[in-house]
Amino acid sequence: MDSILGNLPSFNPQNFSQIKPCSDPYISTRMTPSTYVPTHCTLPPPDQVIKTELGNILPRHIYCNVLEQVKPNEVAAGSVLPEHEFKQLQVST
Amino acid sequence: MYYRSSNIAARIFDRQISTPAPGTSVHHARRFYENLVPSYTVYEVECPDHSFRKFTDDGQYLISFSRNHQELIVYRPRWLSFSCNDDDCDKHDLPSKARRFDSFFTQLYCVSLASCNELICKDFFLYMDSNQFGLFATSTAQIHDAPAVGGAVQGVPSIEKITFHLLRLEDGEILDRKVFSNDFVNLTHNMGVFLYDDLLAIVSLRYQTIHILQIRDSGNLVHVRAIGEFCREDDELFLNSNAQDISSSDKNKQHQSTENHVENQMHQGQPHMGNSFLSGIKQRLLSFIFQGLWNEESDDTLRMQRLRMKFYFHFQDYVDLIIWKTMRNVTSCIYSILGQVQFLDRHHLLIKFGSVDGGVSRNADHHPAFVAVYNMDTTEIVSFYQNSADELYLLFEKFCDHFHVTSRNSMYMNFVSSHSNNIHALEQLRSIKDKASNSSQFVKKMLASLPFSCQSLSPSPYFDQSLFRFDDKLISATDRHRQSTDHPIKFILRNYPHSLKFKIKPGAHYFQAVCILNIKMTR
Numbered sequence: 001m002d003s004i005l006g007n008l009p010s011f012n013p014q015n016f017s018q019i020k021p022c023s024d025p026y027i028s029t030r031m032t033p034s035t036y037v038p039t040h041c042t043l044p045p046p047d048q049v050i051k052t053e054l055g056n057i058l059p060r061h062i063y064c065n066v067l068e069q070v071k072p073n074e075v076a077a078g079s080v081l082p083e084h085e086f087k088q089l090q091v092s093t
Numbered sequence: 094m095y096y097r098s099s100n101i102a103a104r105i106f107d108r109q110i111s112t113p114a115p116g117t118s119v120h121h122a123r124r125f126y127e128n129l130v131p132s133y134t135v136y137e138v139e140c141p142d143h144s145f146r147k148f149t150d151d152g153q154y155l156i157s158f159s160r161n162h163q164e165l166i167v168y169r170p171r172w173l174s175f176s177c178n179d180d181d182c183d184k185h186d187l188p189s190k191a192r193r194f195d196s197f198f199t200q201l202y203c204v205s206l207a208s209c210n211e212l213i214c215k216d217f218f219l220y221m222d223s224n225q226f227g228l229f230a231t232s233t234a235q236i237h238d239a240p241a242v243g244g245a246v247q248g249v250p251s252i253e254k255i256t257f258h259l260l261r262l263e264d265g266e267i268l269d270r271k272v273f274s275n276d277f278v279n280l281t282h283n284m285g286v287f288l289y290d291d292l293l294a295i296v297s298l299r300y301q302t303i304h305i306l307q308i309r310d311s312g313n314l315v316h317v318r319a320i321g322e323f324c325r326e327d328d329e330l331f332l333n334s335n336a337q338d339i340s341s342s343d344k345n346k347q348h349q350s351t352e353n354h355v356e357n358q359m360h361q362g363q364p365h366m367g368n369s370f371l372s373g374i375k376q377r378l379l380s381f382i383f384q385g386l387w388n389e390e391s392d393d394t395l396r397m398q399r400l401r402m403k404f405y406f407h408f409q410d411y412v413d414l415i416i417w418k419t420m421r422n423v424t425s426c427i428y429s430i431l432g433q434v435q436f437l438d439r440h441h442l443l444i445k446f447g448s449v450d451g452g453v454s455r456n457a458d459h460h461p462a463f464v465a466v467y468n469m470d471t472t473e474i475v476s477f478y479q480n481s482a483d484e485l486y487l488l489f490e491k492f493c494d495h496f497h498v499t500s501r502n503s504m505y506m507n508f509v510s511s512h513s514n515n516i517h518a519l520e521q522l523r524s525i526k527d528k529a530s531n532s533s534q535f536v537k538k539m540l541a542s543l544p545f546s547c548q549s550l551s552p553s554p555y556f557d558q559s560l561f562r563f564d565d566k567l568i569s570a571t572d573r574h575r576q577s578t579d580h581p582i583k584f585i586l587r588n589y590p591h592s593l594k595f596k597i598k599p600g601a602h603y604f605q606a607v608c609i610l611n612i613k614m615t616r
Contacts, residue, residue: 056438058495061488062466062476070388 099589101128119508126554127561127586130595135187140194141166147572149220149227150503150552154200154262156227158215163207167262168198186278202265206258209232217280219288219548220262222503224310227262227286230255230280239275244322249299251578257286257295259314267290268312276300279433282572287547289436290500297321301372303442305469320442321431324373324472332370373472374431374444379463381474432462435544436498441475442467443496443544464543481537489540490522497545509550509570510558517558517587521565548572555584561594562587569599 053060099103104125113121117166127426143157143166155168173196177185190196207213211231219228232255237389255273261267277299279285288293293306293314302321306314323329371379390396413515439535447462462480489496493513499506512518522539531537549572555561556570561584567575568582581596 056495056498058488058492059437059441059466059475062490065484065488066476087170 101125104128110112120559123508123557123560124245124588126557127588127594130555130584131597132170132595133187133193133313134598138194140185143329144215144219146215149222149262151222153225154201154227156218158213159203162212162215164203164205165213165265166203166262167201167227167265171197171199173197173406204260204265204267206267210234211254211256214280216282217286217333219283219286219293221291221308221500223291223500224308224312225262226268226308226312227260228286228304229258229260230286231258232256232280235277240248243275243300245275245299250300251275252277257314259308259312260572261312262499264464269314270316270528271295271306271314273297282549283547284433287435287544289498289547290319290439292439294434294436294442296431296434298432303431303434303444309471318469320467320469320472321374322372324377328373365400369388374467377467377472377474378477381465381477424507433544435496437466437496440468440470442469445544446481462541464540480540480543481533482540483536484523485540485543489543496543497550503552505552506550508557509552510556515558517562560587567599 098107108121112118124593131278141157142160144160144162146156146158148170150157152170155170157166158164159166170283173191175187177367179185193289193392205422206229212233214230214232214524217230221228235250235251235252239245239249241247241249250275253275255276255278257271257273259269259271260268261268263542273295275574276297278295279298284297285296288308290359291308293308295304295306296302297304300321302319304319305317309315318326323332351511370376383400383404387396390399431444433445435443437443444465444467445462445463452551463477464480464485465477468475491513494509495513497509497511498508510518512522526535529538551570551572553570556563563569565586567580568579577599581598583596584594586592586594
């Protein structure tokens, strides 16, 4: 069978005339990569916003460490986390 | 991956036809410094008799002081260039003008900063590259045995007048000054002052106060807040409004304290009005410790026992002598004061509490110390560590370059090598850690550098550990004086072909030398 490249101009007309298409169906000349099919939905959440964190990540990690320490020891009624009370100016009478 | 030639022409061609991996364009560009290395030293250059301080990080100015430490002289580097087209350029000597100081530097101006009894602190200089402002300091002599009056800490020396001068380096105009009277600020290697963007933190060791100032674009130094005696802006107003109640209760308490603690009457933290309130920052610290102990137990009885044992029993000691190993393991009491401060961001401060001796000495490694993270907006202590805490060391190991906060305008400072961003530096650290006999001592030694001094690292690519290997005992990116040796300091390529690229010869004979860059075609 003539090669598809056989009729193109070349230095030696006999070039590419020896190439025959592979007839073995198990050895394909086209490498088709296998496609990964996920088993779950990979779409991002509809309200997701990706932006660069401007702040220093170090304070964020420090806060995370603090929260990790507080969570196991936190008591719903007993934990002392007072809300900030606004000071009131006392007027002398 | 394919083999990349180290030849500079090949690298330039490669830059034309290929793009670097995402996020590595700056690292790619910095690799050109493997080819652009100093290769010539000019000796016996006659320099002016000044004390040369440093180049600004953007390379625009050379800062120097007069020998009498009263004048500031600023030079503009001119970067003399020379080219040779012959086959053997190494045999060609540089032109005679290369041996003159003024061929490389042009004096811009000379400004007198210090008056007759003041001296410029030659170890102090901060640069704000966004506006090209420079911050300098002058001071009178230290008084070591100054009495602790007006809320001052006993044992901390006093300086009659410390002046911070803000200059526009372009023309030497003095834009603003800030004076601290009868105070003490550790100016050595910028230890007591930290500049982040336009915020300036100045630590008054004597009065245990952190002054936060803002440098405006106009050049004005604006006082934002003072953290120490008071934390919130209206704390003083609130206390003053209750002055009558305070003064009457003070009379009773002072009578008791006079009987029991005569020597500690003037201890730090007491406001000038003479009441017995602790300073605001100390109150925040005690509250943080109390909350931590409270939250550790869920049972009310156990909680009170724990508080009684670990907090109330030692409360008077805490008032006079502040401690804390950790909030879970309070075992020892030392006299500790607010020592050094750095910004973590515009809202958080990293504060070091140390002993009085450690606060005023250069080497505080042997003194116990504690580190706290303080939120300036909420005026709360976020976390508190002893300087040998493993938690703090883990943060230091993972996020070392985030402790070195840099201005948002200084992108080149984001590429300084540290063990958090460089595998070679990390291997070095792990090697030191493996060799250390005592883990606790190793952690303490590593954390002794916290908080970092401001602008103490050089951004030079020659100190990039992914480009060059050098002996960091002889030279490093840290701005510190090192003992000169007779051995040359070698800079060896990290990458193939791992060859010696250049060396610096320190020593007294070579102090008048200028290293010149030469582009060398390597194969």
